[in-house]
Amino acid sequence: MTLDESTYEGGANGDYHPIAWYHDFDGGRAFYTGAGHTDESFSEDLFLKHILGGIKYAIGENELLDYSKVTTQTPPDNDRFSKVVLSEGQFFEPTEMAVLPNNDVLIAQRRGEIVLFNEETQELKEVAKLDVYWKTLETPGVNAEEGVMGLQKDPDYANNHWIYVYYAPTGDKWINRLSRFKYADGNFDTGSEQVILEIDSQREICCHTGGSIAFSRDNLLYLSTGDNSTPFNEADQKYVNNGFAPLNDTPGHEQFDARRSSEIQMT
Structure with a gap:
């Protein structure tokens, strides 16, 4: 049809x-x-x-x-895995994690913290705190979803120690930034930042802010940005969303137009 x-x-x-x-x-x-x-x-x-x-x-x-x-890969049976709780009740809005070669785990939290779970000591500690925009400053009642949105290790991390982070820096410039930092032996070096990509963003509105980072088998980096649009019905409008992607492209209704920003960046 x-x-x-x-x-x-x-x-x-x-x-x-x-x-x-x-x-x-x-x-x-x-x-x-x-x-x-x-x-x-x-x-x-x-x-x-x-x-x-x-x-x-x-x-x-x-x-x-x-x-x-069937040509796609069959998922492993559930009984091939066992659930082990490493830490409980010590996180606040974690967004993404990276398991390092020694089984240490780096965890990003939305409000700026980069946290390390030490496999040997089974302890959790903060190794960095990025200055991020995570709460609306001018618009009451809106749940901003920016902050630290993505974290991933380099495919060759064992040799180069690069950690990739996608975050929303504070300031007047409304952007989300993909950068990489050096991390080794508990030291997350914020001074080593290399900015890779900056993407314009509309702040002070809601919702669906993406940010997951993934590498392909050929080491291409993929970044999901989300559509930064609300799925809820728009007040005083004839048409309703009811869970469908909003497509209102009239001026002043940007947060109800999912077509303007949803994409995957590749570098």
Whole structure:
């Protein structure tokens, strides 16, 4: 099913704009629809038939999955892992962690702390405190999600001791910054900072601020930034979000337009 972009304003997908589809995948079945953004949709007979058809296709008359067609990696069984509590009740808004070669763990906390869990002593201590923007300064009642948002070790950490951090520095410049720092033997050297990337951000609004850092097998660094948009309904607006991505691109409604900022940065 496709959309006719000549019937509305703002379309950017061209003549072929899919909005609903189904396909076989890895021996199973997948169905997607982008319709259903209003409560009234779920009282329309044709739309309900559309949803029911997708469900019936995905169920496949209870057909067994054909695992011989699977190409993605099968997750390990749950019993291959055991849960061990290393520390409890000593964290405040942790965001991401990196396990070092000696099994020490560096943990980022949103309000600026970089914390070390020492594998040998089983102790937790703060090794750095970054000066970050983590709370709205001018807008009451808004839960800012910035601060220290991501942390990861370099793939060659054992030799170069680089730790990557994605954070929101304080100051008048509204940006989020990806930097790397030297860390070794309990010493997190904030003076060694090398700024890699700075991304414009809209502060004083909510929500969905991303920031996770990951390296690929070929050592490319990936950074998720989130969409910095609210999923809640917008006051005094005809249309509702109801959990869907907000797409209001009129001036003054930036926090209700998820299209403006959601991306993955690669370096």
